[in-house]
Amino acid sequence: MFKFTLWMRLTIGYIAILVLVIALGVFVAFNLNQINILIRDTANDGATIAHMEQLLNTIFSQVSFERKYLISQDPDFRQKFREIQDIVANDLKTGEHRMNTDRKKKLFSETSNLYQDYISLFREETALMAKGQKIPSKKFIQQKDEIIDSINQKINGIMGIVSSDRENKILLSSQISIQVLNMTVFTAVLTVLLGILISFLNTRSINRSIVLLQKKTKEITEGVYGKIPDIKAPPEIKALANDFNTMSEKLRRLDEMKIDFINHVSHELRTPLTAMKEASSMLMEGTYIDDAEKQHQLLAITYEECERLINSVNRILDHSRMEAKMMGYRFIKCSLIPVIQHVVLKLTPIAQSKKIHLELKPSPELPAVRIDEERIGQVLENLIGNALKFTPEKGQVTIQTVQINRNKNLVCVAVRDSGMGINEEDLQTIFDKYSRVRAAENKARGSGLGLSIAKYIIADHGGQIWATSEPGKGSTFFFALPVA
Ligand SMILES: Nc1ncnc2c1ncn2[C@@H]1O[C@H](COP(=O)(O)OP(=O)(O)OP(=O)(O)O)[C@@H](O)[C@H]1O
Ligand SMILES: [Mg+2]
Structure with missing residues (x-):
């Protein structure tokens, strides 16, 4: 069965967090760009409103020069009227580019047409004036007033649309900012929670085994050679537990053999010593004083046991020397x-x-x-x-x-x-x-x-x-x- 190693668990966890952070980054960048576009549009809307205000004021001042000219017939006023007409024509031309919706375009072209009507009426009136007719006539005044009123309404209409557009954009950008803020906070909290969860799961999966390992190791120092049961843990920890069990088993065997050895060696050493003691005490007490053959047998036993003892001691010494790698050879x-x-x-x-x-x-x-x-x-x-x-x-x-x-x-x-x-x-x-x-x-x-x-x-x-x-x-x- 496929097993998740500790390394894989950690990597997958951190990649998940990384993906989350990158997704948030993309989201924030996209929305900031959106806000940027809205701010630019809002600035444009402000400029459009200013343009419209200026256009309206210019037309009003043209109307005032028109009135003054018609009453006084002073050519200076006529000259002023012409100059302003050029300015208005220019404003109407540049203003057209600012109309970015059909409704605004329609209102603006109506304004342009009305202005042309106004100019035509003025021309008509001045032509009549040149023929000597009495000016201003009521009919012309009424018609021009109606046109200027209409122009005023149309331009105000455009300004109303633009400013409501502007407000909508400001509202939208503030909504986007709030959304970005919410998303950032949400992702931050999610990332922290995910981080905690990943650490918790990983720590839990190894912690129990480590604690168990620690406990068992401590037990070994106290001479209890326990084993770690089959635990639920990442493969690395399982391998460690297996090695621990092998080590514990080896130590247990070694310990057992050592005890066995001490018991046995003490027996190995004591047996010849006891035999030698018995034989020499019998000789000292004069047992078999008259039997030379029996006495010789006792001495032979003492000699044999002595040899066995020397052999045992030599073997123990040899072994220690070999373990310490201090054995010298003559090849x-x-x-x-x-x-x-x-x-x-x-x-x-x-x-x-x-x-x-x-x-x-x-x-x-x-x-x-x-x-x-x-x-x-x-x-x-x-x-x-x-x-x-x-x-x-x-x-x-x-x-x-x-x-x-x-x-x-x-x-x-x-x-x-x-x-x-x-x-x-x-x-x-x-x-x-x-x-x-x-x-x-x-x-x-x-x-x-x-x-x-x-x-x-x-x-x-x-x-x-x-x-x-x-x-x-x-x-x-x-x-x-x-x-x-
Ligand atoms: N030929 C064999 N037949 C059966 N068991 C054997 C034989 N050789 C060794 N063993 C077993 O292996 C053990 C270890 O042998 P080893 O030679 O290391 O120790 P020993 O003979 O008991 O003591 P020592 O050699 O130190 O006097 C023996 O105690 C015995 O149990
Ligand atoms: Mg042997």
């Missing part, structure tokens, strides 16, 4: 066969005492290896010793040597026994320190360090050690070393 190029033969010879009495058939089957022409003879001897002694220790009487222990690998660049030694065997689970741990198979624990003496030491030694030789086994039928221990 020489030699054949493995004499080393094996020497160990076999040394262990033959034990094999004989258990009536075990101990046999070495060396392969001919085995190439030389570069080894520390004493240390490899120690490995062999432990492997063959184990085979003899864990094989019942009248069993069989065979040592074989072969060359393996594609280029035949490894020399392999196999120690096979017909003993009790080792089950699959224990095979995984026997090379760990202090590891002793529980079923075998009570029957045979040993510190559980032999195989761990062997593993260190073989690794330091650039080789490998492993084992296979069929429980009930026997085990085979192998180690392989590179050809020199």
Whole structure:
């Protein structure tokens, strides 16, 4: 099933917030542009109103010069009238561009036409005046008044439309501003809430597991090797929990083995010491004072136990030295066969005492290896010793040597026994320190360090050690070393 990693959760969360902010930005930019257009239009409307006012005032002043001329017939007034006519004509021309709706255009063209009518009437009147008729006549005055009134109404009408347009635009821009403000506040709140939600969900998903991890870690420091149950968390945390469980299990096993080791080693050390104490006290008390043979037996026991004690202590020291990587080696190029033969010879009495058939089957022409003879001897002694220790009487222990690998660049030694065997689970741990198979624990003496030491030694030789086994039928221990 597809799993959302912590990284993906955070990224998706932040992208969502980013998209929101960008959308708000676009919205605000669009509306600000809209407001900008409205403000420009409003300014234009103001200019149109001013233009119309000026046009109207100019026409009014023209009318006043017309009246003065008709009464006084002073050519100066006529001249003024003409000048203003040009100004009005120009204003009418420029004003036309400002009419941006059909209604305004219609009113403005009507105004223009009315103005032309007014000029025509004036011309008619002055023509009559030139013919000597009495001016002003009532008929003309009435007609002109009506036209000027109409012009006044039309221009005021245009100004009314423009100013109501302007008000609408101001209203609209204020509405847009409010909308932008609302949207900004809304998005800000939404972003904050989304941020909080994302953090909350992410934090919650990891927090519970972290707290659990913390608790379990603390428990481990107190010696309780618990496990983290299957938790609902992002894959990274799950992986961490799995690793934690593996670590906890390893620590638990190590702890168990250590306790086991201390119990066992104290037993290992105490047994020979007790035996030695008993034997020497019997000698001191003069027991068997007349029996030289019995006395010799007591001394032999003391000697054997002394040797066992020294062996145990040496093994513990060796192991510590290897763990601290302080083991010194004296490598020489030699054949493995004499080393094996020497160990076999040394262990033959034990094999004989258990009536075990101990046999070495060396392969001919085995190439030389570069080894520390004493240390490899120690490995062999432990492997063959184990085979003899864990094989019942009248069993069989065979040592074989072969060359393996594609280029035949490894020399392999196999120690096979017909003993009790080792089950699959224990095979995984026997090379760990202090590891002793529980079923075998009570029957045979040993510190559980032999195989761990062997593993260190073989690794330091650039080789490998492993084992296979069929429980009930026997085990085979192998180690392989590179050809020199
Ligand atoms: N050939 C074997 N057959 C069955 N079990 C074995 C054999 N070799 C090793 N084991 C198991 O592996 C354990 C570890 O062996 P290892 O040699 O490390 O320790 P040991 O023999 O018990 O003690 P030590 O070698 O330190 O005296 C043994 O205690 C035994 O349970
Ligand atoms: Mg051993």
